[in-house]
């Protein structure tokens with residue numbers, strides 16, 4: 570039986586002197602939203618284009634349900650994608666754009682009205698797509714991706730241009746696609762959206778995957794057993810905690826990160842020395858912390874930090 574979802578193995582691709590893909594390998598499993606993250610130029614769009622047979626590679630394979638995209642007779646029924654929300658005919662209505670696509674793929678016209686309804690575009694469907702906002706174009710692109718009711722969905726930056734209502738809708742929508750058993754691959758630079766939406770993460774840097782793991786697992790590993798302490802008596806707190814065996818570091822004007830002692834022991838030590846504090850809580854890393862840590866070495870264009878500028 571062929572592997573379901575997307576399986577990318579050992580992709581290598583050059584653009585002139587640029588090595589865009591350097592052994593890119595990962596898989597996208599059914600029933601999960603997989604976040605696809607990485608710095609600018611890391612190879613996310615190139616990988617997506619290769620999966621869709623739009624770009625050739627020198628080495629490696631990209632398979633959709635076990636088969637290369639180009640061998641699929643009705644590709645829209647296998648994989649739906651949104652790579653560029655701006656790619657539509659501005660003079661055509663959203664509905665006509667979808668009708669044209671459905672027709673070209675031998676799909677029933679009634680499916681067009683279903684997907685328009687699903688993405689919340691019914692009131693604008695008969696207006697010219699040229700006048701759509703970026704958020705509406707994203708919805709239209711997603712409607713197009715869903716036309717063939719495919720088991721695999723691949724979206725490049727779907728949160729771009731969405732207002733807060735749109736973002737909340739998108740989050741729920743992507744989750745519901747995965748809950749229906751589809752394999753969903755979503756690239757994004759918006760860490761908090763990915764943290765709230767994805768189950769699994771593929772983080773890429775310089776043309777290869779540098780992490781391929783569950784979101785919860787990555788966040789738990791980055792959180793360690795650190796405790797965050799809020800106190801107006803920082804110096805005193807640091808002194809007594811260090812004496813009790815903790816490792817301490819100031820993280821803000823009145824916040825301290827403590828490791829090496831459990832939270833209840835920290836409270837006892839502070840109370841014994843009459844150090845005032847307003848909060849002691851287990852530190853929980855964010856996806857942004859995880860991402861910045863993983864990609865530190867892989868960022869191509871990085872501005873100097875304020876400390877570096879001062880030096």
Ligand SMILES: Nc1ncnc2c1ncn2[C@@H]1O[C@H](COP(=O)(O)OP(=O)(O)OP(=O)(O)O)[C@@H](O)[C@H]1O
Nearest residue numbers: 584587588589607608609610611612613614615616
């Ligand atoms: N058509 C092209 N011609 C030349 N170089 C290209 C082309 N497409 C991509 N590249 C280069 O390949 C590398 C990977 O680019 P890619 O667009 O895949 O990265 P990305 O991770 O999608 O970046 P971003 O987050 O900015 O969208 C970059 O160095 C880029 O400049």
